[in-house]
Amino acid sequence: MKLPFFLARRFVAAETLEDTLPVVRRLHGQGLHVTLDHLGEHISDRRLAEQARDGYLDLVQTLGDAGGELDRNISVKLSMLGQRIDEAFCLDNLYRLLEAARGQEVFVRVDMEGSDVTESTLGLFEKVHAEYPAHVGIVLQAYLKRTREDVDRMCEMNARVRLCKGAYREPASVAHQKMDVIRERFGEYMETLVTRGHYPGIATHDDLLIERTKTFVAQHGISNDRFEFQMLFGIRTDTQARLAADGYNMRVYVPYGSMWVPYFTRRLRERKENVFFVLRNLFRG
Ligand SMILES: Cc1cc2nc3c(=O)[nH]c(=O)nc-3n(C[C@H](O)[C@H](O)[C@H](O)COP(=O)(O)OP(=O)(O)OC[C@H]3O[C@@H](n4cnc5c(N)ncnc54)[C@H](O)[C@@H]3O)c2cc1C
Secondary structure (H helix, E strand, O other), X not given: OOOOHHHOOOOOOOOOXXXXXXXXXXXXXXXXXXXXXXXXXXXXXXXXXXXXXXXXHHHHHHHHHOOOOOOOEEEEOHHHHOOOOOHHHHHHHHHHHHHHHHHOOXXXXXXXXXXXXXXXXXXXXXXXXXXXXXXXXXXXXXXXXXXXXXXXXXXXXXXXXXXXXXXXXXXXXXXXXXXXXXXXXXXXXXXXXXXXXXXXXXXXXXXXXXXHHHHHHHHOOOOHHHOEEEEEOOOOHHHHHHHHHOOOOEEEEEEEOOOOHHHHHHHHHHOHHHHHHHHXXXXXX
């Protein structure tokens, strides 16, 4: 059964790229940067992975053709490019995407997925980063117990990192489960990244962590052009606008496309109020 798109509208910009571009222009008009994510993940068919790659190539071309009017920044999940089918095939797709991205001066952020692919994702990232250091970045998740070492490694590589808490259900053997521990780790990694990292993205809607970041950079004389805040489309839009107005770089992650159900489900799981929001709209619609 295909769910109607209006359910997802709060979190997903549109089902097509064409309909997403006005949303991006509106966000730019509010002083916000964006990263565009063509939704899709866990692809298990080569043909579909190639289609996904071609969709991303179109996106890169569209951003290049816009001639600076639109932010040249995209986010991609490797499972969409065939990571779970064959790593070599995925790497080839990623190289093709990065070659096009470099040609159009587009920055590609490799999203982080479940812990079963963390090692593979970092391995593939290290390979491509060696060749495209200015055009590719990675995501690290504060809930994973391994992340302290990954933060250090990415700082040594001078790689651009987006730091987030982590959105997948993970067992206690690999991931911290308590919010106060995850928050504390996030704070520590944020401090390392804004001090030693390369233009990190501090991706959270959590007021405590936003305040901790603002306080830390102010106390250490770290200027606002050395990092950015990142939030998801449709979440805490007032805070997004306020941070931008206060002179911080604020990037909004804008997902679009017809394969929105897994992304949408993660957003619902994060917050029970979202389930009520959707149910209310369902009965209204
Ligand atoms: C730009 C960006 C990119 C991301 N990329 C990845 C990635 O590659 N891999 C990955 O595993 N995770 C990713 N995430 C998700 C992240 O790991 C968290 O699951 C998510 O951000 C919720 O954690 P939080 O720190 O925002 O704070 P929380 O403690 O969950 O929330 C703090 C407050 O923010 C608001 N809020 C948070 N979530 C929601 C929501 N869904 N709906 C409404 N309000 C909400 C509420 O006011 C809440 O009280 C990304 C997040 C962002 C912002």
